[in-house]
Amino acid sequence: MAERERAVLVGVATGKVARPTVEAHLDELAQLVDTAGGEAVARMVQERKSPDPTFFIGKGKVGELASLAKVNGANLVLFDDDLTPSQVRHLEEELPDGVKVLDRSGVILDIFALRARTREAQTQVELAQLSYLLSRLTRRWSHLSRQAGGIGTRGVGETQLESDRRIIRRRIAALRGRLDDIERERIVQRKRRSHLPGVALVGYTNAGKSTLFENLTGTQTLVENRLFATLDPRTRRSEIGDGLVVTVADTVGFIRKLPHHLVASFRATLAEAALAQVVVHLVDASHPDWTDHLKVGEEVLASLGVEPKSCVIALNKIDRIEGGLPPAPPDRTVVAISALTGKGLDRLRSELRLAVLGQPGIEVLRFPAAGGAELQRALREETVVARRFSETGIELMVKRRKGRS
Ligand SMILES: Nc1nc2c(ncn2[C@@H]2O[C@H](COP(=O)(O)OP(=O)(O)OP(=O)(O)O)[C@@H](O)[C@H]2O)c(=O)[nH]1
Ligand SMILES: [Mg+2]
The missing domain is CATH 1.10.287 (Helix Hairpins)
Known part of the structure; x- marks a missing residue:
């Protein structure tokens, strides 16, 4: 999408999808247009039982759409749903000259191309x-x-x-x-850094993953109030208390209706999440649709083979929520945080410690305070992820690789 393109957004409310949901999806589409460097200048929602095979919207609505585009000086008409090539062609024939037709997948592809x-x-x-x-x-x-x-x-x-x-x-x-x-x-x-347990930050786009990454690792990265600010995930070390050091990975955000071509090719990047010992699923709890965002994330994680029980759900941006917290899913580890102000991060770190230390392969070795040769040998031969000094002596948390006893 070229600079300053002016777009009319189009959504269809069917029996399955109610009008307010379609409006919310169009809000998100408008944000995608903004990220792509364009501007949403008007929108149109049609209620109909099912999409029209020729135009997606009704024939009568196409005329309305043409004048809406003309009045608003639009050069782009953007559908929230995937169009077939023939629907695109039929629509472009009916619309004023020079008006392009694109769907959500096309815009997301554009953004990824722009930002990679x-x-x-x-x-x-x-x-x-x-x-x-x-x-x-x-x-x-x-x-x-x-x-x-x-x-x-x-x-x-x-x-x-x-x-x-x-x-x-x-x-x-x-x-x-x-x-x-x-x-x-x-x-x-x-492999080179694999002696450290991995923590992956995942979640809907704009949930605050990069902000949390900065806060946990003390590094600067790209934080923006835009969808898909991060396309090139990064990994850094972080001490999460009690001497426990992990690697933290920032990842590409999720979005509803992510084109499947993209999902397929970003699998490798998201595989970072599948390989992590602990996954922090971040959700912007101040967003009206946060439960939907959580659901989209859980679906993607499930498709990557990530077990829900290895996920910690972090309800983010609580500094923006007045009154009580929204009800969280039962039977899950849930932590309320503000990645921006740092509130709740101590609790998150302690949950992460519990999750990391509860992993198979992590063992605690205890030595008397004087240490001696035994301790020296353990320090030399074991992969030590954390050490702790207690009243009774020294504890080493070691990670045993598979195949070793
Ligand atoms: N008020 C508030 N804003 C936050 C918080 N965490 C993040 N933000 C803001 O939310 C916006 C998005 O934050 P990012 O960290 O870029 O989000 P992200 O999940 O990395 O987004 P993508 O990389 O686009 O997927 C920024 O404007 C942040 O400043 C928070 O705890 N409270
Ligand atoms: Mg980011």
Whole structure:
């Protein structure tokens, strides 16, 4: 999306999705437009039983949409739901000249393309864009081959599209190979620091992950009141009390209707979360839709194979909540915090200590205060993640690698 594009947002309320929900989704879409460098200038919501196969909205509404775009000087019409290539084409035919039609997935892809900085993120974005393109080409191709009945025409179109698809497929294969290399490097790096237990910060975009990361690790990173501020996750050491040192990983945020091409290519980044010993699932508890955000996060985590019981839920931004805290899910470890003011972080750290030390593979070795050769040997041979001095002596928390006793 180019600078200062002016967008009309369109949502459809069906039997399944009520109007207020659609409005909330459009609020979020407006924020996505802002992140992409554009501006939402008008919106339209239609209630209908199911989407129209040709235009997604009703034929009559298309005329209304055309004048709405014209009056507001819009050059973009943005649907909250995924459109088929033929719906895009039909809509663009009916709208004023120069008005582009895009869907939520397209905007998210644009944002990721705009903001990716590292080689890994850029490769993942290009892979996602090409997969998106390929699925469209395939569909358009079948459409064309049905239409082009004249002798010769079909062959020509087919050859052109076939070669386009071949080029894209070859590029996709090359990118996959490159991603594999990057992933291998990442595993080597992880092994180098793997003696430390890992804590991953995950959650809906704008929940405050990077703010918490800064607060826990004392490093500066990009914190912005924007969706998808972080695309290049980082990992740093942090002492979480009692001498226990962990690595903390900031991650890419979740969002509802994340295009599946993106989910697939960001799996590697999110795998950081799956490999962490403890996952902190951050939620902006001051957001009216925070329970939805929690649900979206839990779904993504489940798809990554992260066990709910290895998650600590952190209800963030409590400094913005007046009165009581919202009711949290039962049977889960829940901590109320403010990543900004630091409130509740001591409690979070102590929950993290409990979670880390409760992990399989962590053992506590006790030595008399004088220590001696036994202690020296343990310090030399074991992977010590924390040490504690008590009245009776010295305790070492050691991590035993799999396959060693
Ligand atoms: N009032 C308040 N604001 C907060 C708190 N934590 C984060 N914020 C604000 O929320 C906004 C988003 O914070 P980030 O840390 O960038 O959020 P994020 O989860 O990393 O977001 P993405 O990287 O975009 O997924 C910023 O404006 C922060 O200053 C908090 O505890 N209280
Ligand atoms: Mg961030």
